[in-house]
Amino acid sequence: MNRILDAITRRGVAGAVAQGCIKVARPLLDLRMVVRYRRRIDSSVRPSSVDGYRVEVLSGDSIPAALEEALRINPDSTQTPEDVQLLAVARSRSDGRLVAYWGFRRDKEDLLDWGLHVAPEHRRRGITKALFAVALAAAPGDGWVYTGTDIFNLGASRTMNALELVPFQLRISLQTVGGVRVVRQWRL
Ligand SMILES: CC(C)(COP(=O)(O)OP(=O)(O)OC[C@H]1O[C@@H](n2cnc3c(N)ncnc32)[C@H](O)[C@@H]1OP(=O)(O)O)[C@@H](O)C(=O)NCCC(=O)NCCS
Numbered sequence: 001m002n003r004i005l006d007a008i009t010r011r012g013v014a015g016a017v018a019q020g021c022i023k024v025a026r027p028l029l030d031l032r033m034v035v036r037y038r039r040r041i042d043s044s045v046r047p048s049s050v051d052g053y054r055v056e057v058l059s060g061d062s063i064p065a066a067l068e069e070a071l072r073i074n075p076d077s078t079q080t081p082e083d084v085q086l087l088a089v090a091r092s093r094s095d096g097r098l099v100a101y102w103g104f105r106r107d108k109e110d111l112l113d114w115g116l117h118v119a120p121e122h123r124r125r126g127i128t129k130a131l132f133a134v135a136l137a138a139a140p141g142d143g144w145v146y147t148g149t150d151i152f153n154l155g156a157s158r159t160m161n162a163l164e165l166v167p168f169q170l171r172i173s174l175q176t177v178g179g180v181r182v183v184r185q186w187r188l
Pocket residue numbers: 116117118119122123124125126127128129130148149150153154155156158159160162
């Protein structure tokens with residue numbers, strides 16, 4: 001009850017009802033609402049160190065084993081490891097365990113987000129900022145970096161703002177009864 005009142009206070013009655021309907025519809029229709037972000041890859045992002053962690057970028061043959069470890073910290077992931085060409089990871093200096101990853105595919109000079117996850121107990125320490133910086137440093141050129149977050153994932157959208165990634169597209173997709181996926185997208 002408190003959560004409903006809180007939602008009404010924050011969004012108004014219409015906003016709270018709309019949000020409630022969306023939450024019910026999402027699993028039934030496999031409704032996805034993703035805000036896409038981008039930023040030019042430039043040298044203004046300086047690699048930063050994070051106390052207690054080793055942050056590095058992997059490519060080529062070192063990726064598959066690290067990806068196996070990476071997906072273990074994110075058991076809910078539905079991602080498949082194909083085509084990850086650049087993988088930034090953070091390891092705890094105390095025991096060497098992988099605690100965070102941000103993987104990308106490459107399209108010419110662009111980096112396309114494959115997946116980002118930081119183990120819960122290691123969040124808000126600047127690890128994502130450090131992963132972002134090393135990934136960009138490993139992709140010199142004149143390209144763009146692209147990523148996307150679920151519209152309701154406020155922590156992730158604030159992180160994208162902190163990384164100066166700019167929202168440029170809203171993409172809504174849903175699975176219809178016949179199993180056909182309908183996708184609509186709008187420029188922001
Ligand atoms: C989103 C996520 C990747 C952020 O990782 P993180 O390592 O905690 O991020 P950082 O510590 O580098 O934070 C960078 C900045 O983002 C912002 N930020 C990060 N998490 C935030 C949160 N939960 N609420 C508000 N702001 C947040 C802050 O501005 C932060 O800088 P500050 O701590 O100096 O204020 C992490 O919370 C996570 O793995 N979430 C679950 C998976 C997920 O949502 N993945 C992203 C899908 S696109």
